Amino acid sequence: MRAATISCDVLVVGGGAAGVAAAVAAGRAGAQVVLLERYGFLGGLATAAQVGTICGLYLRDTAHPKATPVAGGFIMEFAGRLERAAGASRIRLDNGLWVLPYPPPVFASLADALVSESEKVSVMLHTTVAEAQAEGPRLVEVRALAWNEPVVLCPGAVVDCSGEATAAALAGAGVENGAGDQAPSLVFVMENVDPGLAERGLLEVRRELRQAVEKGSLPALCERLALVPGTGADGHLALKINLAQASSDLPLWQQMTAWERQARALVDELQRFLIANTACCRNARLSSVAPQLGIRSGRRIRGRATLADRDVLDARKSAQGVARGCWPMERWGNAPRPEMTFFNEGDYYEIPLDCLRPVELDNVLVAGRCLSAAAGAMTSARVIGTALATGWAAGTAAAFQALGRPLDDAVATLRQQMN
Ligand SMILES: Cc1cc2nc3c(=O)[nH]c(=O)nc-3n(C[C@H](O)[C@H](O)[C@H](O)COP(=O)(O)OP(=O)(O)OC[C@H]3O[C@@H](n4cnc5c(N)ncnc54)[C@H](O)[C@@H]3O)c2cc1C
The missing domain is CATH 3.30.70 (Alpha-Beta Plaits)
Structure with a gap:
């Protein structure tokens, strides 16, 4: 069977929260984008594992009656549209943690609407990536089965949002297996x-x-x-x-x-x-x-920087910070309840761009559960709100790269949007 060849500026692998945000970001930044998803619908764990609440959108707060957003920009656009479409509203749980409940089908249709609104984004559903080829530090070719027909994708830059760092790992990036870190x-x-x-x-x-x-x-x-x-x-x-x-x-x-x-x-x-x-x-x-078991941690890259547990617990900021996390460390081990480790109320930490960049590959970024983080830090950074934020950051940076613009400009743009 002959494989069809498709070229694009930015290829996004995986249509979960991070992938949808990355595709929309890259499209809005002017890149031609292809978004590949192995299932027949978007949303990843948010829809396939029917997670049901978005964490990581609002600062922890036990005092005020209203939730304070962790950042501006796309994550608040997403949350606002989800609230209107689902008729849902944010709720405060124990310890001042705010979450936004949602029906999974509404999440999937909002994801569809967002990517459809950008004429620059082409979506390929039922498309599973199986091979990736690098030449030196550049990922040049990704091979996939699209509804069981072979396709070859030739991207300028790649954003790996597969939840398992699959494209990066197949192209030779160093990865860590976090599958045993938490219970599904x-x-x-x-x-x-x-x-x-x-x-x-x-x-x-x-x-x-x-x-x-x-x-x-x-x-x-x-x-x-x-x-x-x-x-x-x-x-x-x-x-x-x-x-x-x-x-x-x-x-x-x-x-x-x-x-x-x-x-x-x-x-x-x-x-x-x-x-x-x-x-x-x-x-x-x-x-x-749910059609799929919920996997809290899987394979992730070893990045040019790694988000450490102390970065989260000390709510560290960084001049290269492109996304904010505000959820505590929430580790589901073998006890009936999760182990929670909190940092200060009303605060957040920042994720530097280099946590989204594998050491070995120059034109690859990752987002969501694939980012470079210590096991403890990942129990915070994996939540959907933060996955949307890192997806947006990686998609923006990949578009800047593919269009020949400096990455420092992407960082500056992202920092402005967060404020
Ligand atoms: C049981 C459970 C409960 C949770 N509860 C909450 C909660 O209440 N609130 C919260 O905010 N977070 C929660 N989380 C965490 C959160 O749901 C995930 O960490 C987050 O959704 C991850 O988003 P992502 O985009 O990084 O990855 P994913 O959602 O895993 O998306 C990856 C996408 O890539 C696709 N893909 C994978 N491999 C390929 C391939 N080879 N080719 C093409 N496509 C591919 C997948 O089909 C998927 O759509 C929970 C997680 C679990 C497991």
Whole structure:
């Protein structure tokens, strides 16, 4: 089969939060953009794993009645349009953390609208990148299967937003495997649940689960059930079951297959148990299960700079800062609840452009979960608000590179937009 060849200024690999922001940024900066996504819809984990709330948009704050944005620019455009389209509004959780709940289909259609509005962006869905070729420090060719037909892409610059630094790794960039850093979760939705449950929390449900686990009638992992905030008031309650961290050296594809099957079997047991044994779910039904298991950390690049845990906890700023993070470190390990490490209320840290640049490749940037960060720092920088921000920064910088403009000018533009 002969492969079609497609040239562009900027190629964006992966249409999750980071990839959508990168494609829109590069298009608005004047570059011809191709956005590749392996699924038939955009949004990445935000839609495929039905995450359900955006973190990292507003500063932590226990005092004021209104949320303060962490930065201006695209992330606030995205949040504002999502709020209007979903009829949703931001909510404050424990410890002053603000989140924006959203229905996953609304996130996907907003992502579609944003890329469609830019005549410079072409989207290729059902397109999976499988090879990338570098000549010296330049990535020159990416090969993919587009609905099972081979295509060759020849870009001026590449933004890798695959969540796994796939294009960068295939082209020879140094990477780190973070798959074992955090536990994955599968989200599922029950309908016709007692609406009071969302307010009361899972205390009573957990008691029932514990007894069943102790009797040996449910697997121990069933106790690791959590609520998705902002759901349940209309009787549709989103829940997530948290698996154990990877403990072996299985290849990633083998680990993913095992996790997906284990999580889906647990959801099946859990929903039957909840309906049969808890008053709040007596009349409930399983409504949907996310198409993809939620992976909190995967492969990431070793960048020209690396975001350190102390950068996050000391809320460090940088003259090269192109994106802001404001979410605490939130590490999901093998305990039922995440381990939270906070920095000062009302503050944020900055992510320097060099955290988005692999050491080995000059015309490649990364964003979202692929950026160069220590394991702890990534538990903060991975959230959707920050992924949108790093995506926007990487897309802008890639467009400047492809159009022959200095990267320092991109940094200056981005810093102005953040303010
Ligand atoms: C269970 C769970 C709960 C979470 N809860 C929250 C929360 O409440 N709030 C929050 O803000 N964040 C949350 N997060 C984190 C957040 O959802 C993700 O870190 C964020 O969405 C990552 O965005 P991304 O664009 O970097 O990557 P992804 O969303 O992973 O996007 C990567 C995209 O690349 C595509 N892709 C991958 N490989 C290829 C390839 N070879 N070719 C073509 N396309 C490819 C994928 O299909 C995907 O669309 C949660 C994460 C998990 C797992």
